[in-house]
Amino acid sequence: MIAGDENTIRNVKVFKQICDTKWSECISSKALRNLSEAKWNTPQLLPFxxxxxxxxxxxxxxxxxxxxxxxxxxxxxxxxxxxxxxxxxxxxxxxxxxxxxxxxxxxxxxxxxxxxxxxxxxxxxxxxxxxxxxxxxxxxxxxxxxxxxxxxxxxxxxxxxxxxxxxxxxxxxxxxxxxxxxxxxxxxxxxxxxxxxxxxxxxxxxxxxxLSSTKLRKHMATMSKTLNLKDNEMDNLADFLGHDIRVHREYYRLPEGTLQLAKISKVLMAMERGQLSDFKGRNLDEINIDPQENVAVYSDASNSEDEDNTSVTDAASSAASSASLSSASLLSTKSSGMLLTWASQTTTRKWTEAEIKAVEKTLMEYISSGKVPGKAECLKCIETSPLALKDRRWEGVKFYVKNRIDALKRESMKRR
CATH class of the missing domain: 1.10.443 (hpI Integrase; Chain A)
Structure with a gap:
């Protein structure tokens, strides 16, 4: 400006205008994206x-x-x-x-x-x-x-x-x-x-x-989820910590990775096993599904309702442990074929009259409604009649009820 160089002044103004209009698009947005992506798979460090x-x-x-x-x-x-x-x-x-x-x-x-x-x-x-x-x-x-x-x-x-x-x-x-x-x-x-x-x-x-003040503050907010606080109590805690609950809401819940591993995985497993309808009307905390539970293989034979398929699961489990297979691999298509092969090599055991009466005594409501009981209900059935069902596992009870339900459905279809 002192030298009166109008050309340089004009170039500087144009450069400044370009910086103002293009900086966020070319520089800051990419920098923020890189910073965000760098945190994706880093472990969340919380104090012990x-x-x-x-x-x-x-x-x-x-x-x-x-x-x-x-x-x-x-x-x-x-x-x-x-x-x-x-x-x-x-x-x-x-x-x-x-x-x-x-x-x-x-x-x-x-x-x-x-x-x-x-x-x-x-x-x-x-x-x-x-x-x-x-x-x-x-x-x-x-x-x-x-x-x-x-x-x-x-x-x-x-x-x-x-x-x-x-x-x-x-x-x-x-x-x-x-x-x-x-x-x-x-x-x-x-x-x-x-x-x-x-x-x-x-x-x-x-x-x-x-053990920094920032991590300790986040840790306290996160652990507050174990206390079942009311909304006004949560607001009081956030106010004491100097947080705005609307801004810092992510602090007052379990870490995202933990939520997905512990909660959302239940829905994925239920969908994979075709059991989502069994949990109708329940929230995520009420869904109880065991990741180690093997997928049941049901037979369409007319006498399947009188057979105990526990041997299928037992054979699959023993073969899986000897071959060092993970529970996840048992859920794959290839492993399903292996289960069928092992099942054909095992013998089944008829249900006695005492065993049938014991199951009907506790689980007749499930048979009539066409709903397959879960692990907890089957274990309760065994506990109710320990003498009659002493030789049965909960999987066998579950498969028996499932086969009875299938038999009732077939009879109903024949009548139509």
Whole structure:
């Protein structure tokens, strides 16, 4: 512009315009896609409960040591050690973001609300909840995007923080430093992320890299699914963690991979085995299907209702184990042919009158309705008549009922 080079000025403006219009299409979209695809098959790292316990036990021991040292010999080294231990305790116990706790101001702690719970409010609490209100103290700090974030303090934390406040001047902590967890002889604060990682490495955890505040927060949200919380209780937990349930909903459910392995696989197996109609009206938690259960091979012979096909399954299982075949391979087309071959080489055993009466006593409703019972129902039938069915497995009971149902269907077709 100083030289008056209009051609260069025009080229620069054109280049800037191209960057503004093409950057997202040519650069950022591909970069985001690459970042997303790189995470597809990476294992989700969640902290072990055993590691969390080790960390808390280590913090308890170190707090006691640092507290004693600071009381006996106040200096900046002992003050900084107790400040780091207390900072880590507050972060881990409350599952807070380390930056939020690290920047806690001194005034937030010294001017905290120490009043007791209002008597009228206590009417809505149980005796245990009233004790908890007296046991903990609560302070509020500034969180992400300026939100108010609560923190609960145990009596041990309170004792340590009171000692830190009372010994600040003797330990060369500047009066001008506004932070609760200040650095001696400086105007900055101790970094919570560094402290958490340092203690995670020192406590003997199996996976210290999983003991970060972010992973611990996600872990707490995920494990909350085991508690069967109501919607308002889930909102309270999310609010305490500083989450918006609408934004962080994926944290408050089981990991995607676990859901697909444990839940959706039931539907796929039921479809593969042609049993989906057996679970009509049930949700995913109510579907009970055994992946080790072999596919039944039924015969269309007229006397099949009097035969026990247990030998088919037994022969298939023994041959599969000797050949080191997986249960999944038994479900393939090739293995179905093998099952038929093995079945032809085995003999069947007639059902006695006592066995038939025992099955009809418990499972006649299934025979009449044309519904094949599951494993649980067959085991219950055997338990109801243990003497009569002592030589029968649950698969044999199931196949017997299936054959009776098929026989009734054939008779019905003949009458038509």
């Amino acid at each position: 409960t055993e590691d969390v316990k080790k960390m808390h036990q280590y913090l308890n021991i170190r707090r006691t040591e640092c507290h004693t040292k600071l009381k006996e010999e106040p200096n900046k080294k002992h003050w900084a050690e107790l400040a780091k231990i207390t900072l880590c305790e507050v972060i881990i116990f409350n599952r807070r973001r380390e930056g939020e706790v690290s920047k806690m101001s001194l005034n937030v702690f010294t001017l905290r609300d120490t009043s007791l719970t209002h008597p009228d409010v206590e009417l809505a609490l149980t005796d245990l909840e009233k004790k908890l209100c007296r046991h903990f103290q609560r302070i509020e700090i500034k969180g992400k995007r300026g939100r108010k974030v609560p923190i609960l303090l145990t009596p041990d934390m309170m004792t340590s923080m009171d000692l830190l406040v009372n010994t600040r001047r003797n330990c060369e902590v500047l009066d001008e430093n506004p932070f609760m967890f200040a650095r001696p002889k400086a105007l900055t604060h101790i970094r919570g992320s560094d402290v958490v990682q340092q203690i995670a490495q020192s406590c003997g955890a199996k996976q210290p890299e999983a």
